[in-house]
Amino acid sequence: MNIDSLNTSRFLRNDFKPRLARCELIAVTPTSISSDLEFRNWILKQPEGETLLRCYQCGRCTSACPIAEIDHSFNPRLFLEKVILADESLAENQLIWTCLTCEQCEVRCPEHVKIPQILILAKVRGLVSGNTPETALDRARSILSQGRTIQVSEPMLKTRDKMGLPSLGNPPVKQLAKALKELGLAEKLENIKSIYGGDGDE
């Protein structure tokens, strides 16, 4: 049955303003959505990754995000849309490294999507292929060599002592190195170079 046989107003909406008129198309050639949705499925399988499903693209995260306030191209909602559509180019986007993991977005998200977590997962995907800023790599290397992202100096330890904070102890550097080696990450870290170069991140 076709509606042409029915002369009804619901089906004849000349008065409807096309909402698409507001959307300025960025790319001329359309981008394909991969048929296996591999990137999306991988994220969904990771811890907290399945919270992605809940996102209904309300944009509250973007209006809550302090980075988005400064940098208008930083848009966590849009990042999630890309993940939803399995668009792995996101993992190669340096912008996601700007996230502070401040969780402003997450606490405001009406559907409890773990946005920073998902962005971390996207970063992890990028990490392996070198889509990582040099400073981040430096930090990773520092973990490998010292078990910490920052150097702990003598004065620091003294201050902690004065403040009555517990001792930091010695990080299990050896076990860490072993574990990372087994994963093949230690070697990768040594050889990898950031495609973004050493500065201009964060």
Add this chain to the structure above:
Amino acid sequence: MKKLFLCTCNGTLNKLLDFTKIGKEVKALYDVVEVVDNLCLEEGLTKLEKGLSEDDRLAIGACSSQIIGVPMKQRIKNDLVTFVPLREQVGWVHVEEKESATNKAIVLLSDASVQLDHMESPTEFTESVVDRVLVMGGGIAGLKAASDLHRLGVEVTLLEPSGQNNERYLQTSVFMSDTDTLINELQAIQKTLKKVERFEGTFGEVTGQTGSYDVTLNGVNGNEKIREYGAIIVASGNQQYLPRSAKKMRHGKSERVVTLDSLMSRLKKKRAKESSTILVAVDFDAPMFSVEGSHLLRSTRNLATRGYTIIVVHSDIRTEDENLYREARDSGVIFIRGKVTRIRENEKGLTCRIENTLESMEREVIADLVAIPQMVGPVNETALLADKLGVDCDNNGFIRTRYSKMKPVQTSRRGIFVAGGAKMPMSLSDAMASAQNAVLEAFKVVRSPLTRSGWIPVIDDEQCDVCKACLEACPNDALRLMDDRIVHVPAHCEFCGICVSACPTRAIEFQSHRKESWFARFEAVATTHRRLEGKKPFSFVFACSECANASIDQAGFAGKQYGTGSYVIQFPCAGMVSPIEILKGLVVGAEHVIVAHCPPGGCHHQTGDHLSELVVSFTRDMLREIGQDPERVQATYMIAAMPEKMQKEVPVRG
């Protein structure tokens, strides 16, 4: 005798108005003028009762007739009563102008006196009704209606289209609920219908009136019978339609493009073999009903949980159950807000191009199948059916109800009700409720004889040209052509008087509201006004007795002050006002005539708002032609929620 009772309303009205002056001025008009303290209280009513004999004509100068009218009429037997709202429409709204307000009261009381002279007793009538209901089924609501009527002990015939069976019912109701609930409900109702008379076929002519409609039933095997029914319930149900965009989506051209429902039944309970992608393309330009939205969400959730990759391209998602939307997303359905712009087919599948509004970019996806959610509309026969029954349809092709806010099943014709999807697509529980509504109304019609009382239109056969203008104008099918005469069917009449203004020869007059009475009343107002107020200009407000009059009462309650030179004349319906009354109003000297009606589309008698606007614009044209200022005549709507209307729309005078 003609008597006037004035109420002081706890000693306040006689402070706002000069009762002594009023008494003096109207003494000549009434045989008795009595002042009572609180007419609406027991002591007041007793006093009134004592002071009256049964054939007295009575004017009450007190609060609004809307407040005191019914309680008083429950107490006294007199039919010839008129109310002058001295409190809401005079005292309370002219607080600062005691003298003018008193004059206005006198003018209105003089008018009331003339009105009483012309008042006739209302006509009372009783008609017997047939205790049997016809349910025109087809939809699941029809089954429910027949079932409930049967349980109420009302005889019922369930008329169903040929070939109607449970499978068909299921198929046409698929969008209403999840399948299991639907099947259970259907089976449960069918069980109760064992003893109900079922008739397979269609119907022919429908004649008669509420309480006794004669319906010709045409059976599938050629049998025909005429049965009499007290009420009719239309529950013809729904049908699904392809949206306009279906063609563009290559529906009918590609085997891979199917409707969502046919896909659902084809895939039954099957799990996806390998990852197969189904793109669901919702028509972007047609707003969805929330039942359609819920159905879309249920279907896609179902497919996604079985392993299919589902991409829904949509605009606003509407549903009455937010959790359905959540579940659909949880099950992995991918929602893209946007529009499918192009579909190409090749050996790999369908390459669909999507404008994704939320990324501001185009996406392309290769889908194995494209599914198109259908839209829910009325069954194809609805228009024909409505025509045969003499009821109106809305512009979506559904059967229109009298008043969308509070008359859920009443069609434009008395005694005929609509249930379920014939009115609009409904969820299962709403459709059941709708059927119950129709049953309730039908039950109220058939359970006791119809008794009504009111002033009715009277047709003068001598003057009537049988032009049928009245017949077409009557919104209630209360005038019929019989043996070349116009006959009034009181059972349908709402006493609106719309027929009066429609008649070009004024062959119809409304009891108590005849032309002569209007003329005499306007003249009484004009002369009394001039006597008391001299050259001060005045205006008439011809207000319908429903919303417009309520708005004017509420101006009183809200204390919205306005000029004293505005005399409100109540008409049963603004649709009764004809150019004759308007022009007469101007002729007797009114500066302005304002016709106040119910809100657009909200006339209690269906068309009076619209008709009065037409009459006014026609009168304005006439004025323009004879070189008069058309601005002197205006139409406007007034409602209780806008008590400032009187203040704003009536030019301040006096």
Add this chain to the structure above:
Amino acid sequence: MGDTVVVVGAGLAGIQVSHQLADLGLKVHLVEKEATVGGLSAHLGKVFPTDDCALCLDACEELFSGHHRRCQYRSLLGNQKKLNLHTLTEIKSIKQDGGRFSVSLKTTPRYVMLDRCVVCLECINVCDVEVPDEMNLGRVMRKAIYRSIPQGVPLAPVIDMNSCTKCTKCVDVCKVGAIDLEQRSKTRTIKADAVVLATGVEERSPSILPGYAYGLCKDVLTQRELARLLDSTGATNGKVLTASGKQVESVTMILCAGSRDLNAIDYCSQACCTYSLKHAIMLREQGVGVTICYMDLRVPLHSHSFLERARESDVTFVRGKPDHVIVHEGSPVTIVEDTEALKRLEIESDLVVLASPLVPHAAEKEVFNSFLGDYGFAARHDAPKGIYACGTATGPTDIPASVAEANAVALEVYMALKGGA
């Protein structure tokens, strides 16, 4: 079976179901906790889909046979022989014994006797005590003896004992003796054969979803509060002014402000989209600029004309849920991403209006708890418990659906009590 029904809540659905039951010959006790009937709709002025009064009722058959609808003030609610209206009355307990119910009621004093008051309003005129009028956002004053809205039913005033000084001026002026300052609370128990919950919904305070500066900035209102400003019987004669009395030139509306949100109310409140649009149109008619921030516009088809009219009258639509409202130089600024333009916007306006969620009234009261299901809503008919419910007590919805449900429940109750079930 007996034929006494207690209906809890005299909002539109409660009144409708009571009218119908009384018309069908059952004895009805309609219990309302406020001084006047109407429920949420009493605040709304005009309502969709018909764009006419909120305080409109279907005409009962007994008094107005063959009539259409009536304003509340002329519906003579309570004049029906079989309908008893109890205002200012709360349900203390509902006990089931056998197939019947024992419903105990507590009526707090109105201090004005309904059967004596002739509504001359003289008492209000003479009262010297003035307090801010909560019905109108406290922006105007009312007396200690007052009527909260002009159309309110019953029409008789009520005394707010918290502010009354017992000066007895009103008592002296009321020559019919309608005022009794020493009136006491009354309790009574009604044996009923059926109970219908029509307890309705109320707008949830925006505090459940903080961030929108409600309470911080006086120019952040809820839709109900905006309705009070737009109502011509309200504080400002229908003109929309800021808290400081300035004419409002621009309004930003935030839809789903707490609905469809796991941090606040999970479900969609169904009616807010449409009444927001209705208000947007009314504002545009006054020349006020309106921006609506929404996620999905959920407008039932019978009210689609509101969406069309809003579009035609140049309401700006932004698809996005704002995160927060900041107060800049006293005015609210809405922070939202326009998701269709990928732009973060900071919308300055004179007023921000929140479509706050509609939550069930019944959920607040313990007596009803055992009859309620998800989110505090009741089922239309809970067979094991023998309780019926209709209107928004069963879930947020609009007036047409409430009325239809009330009628359906009336029939169900009738069939259960009078045979046919």
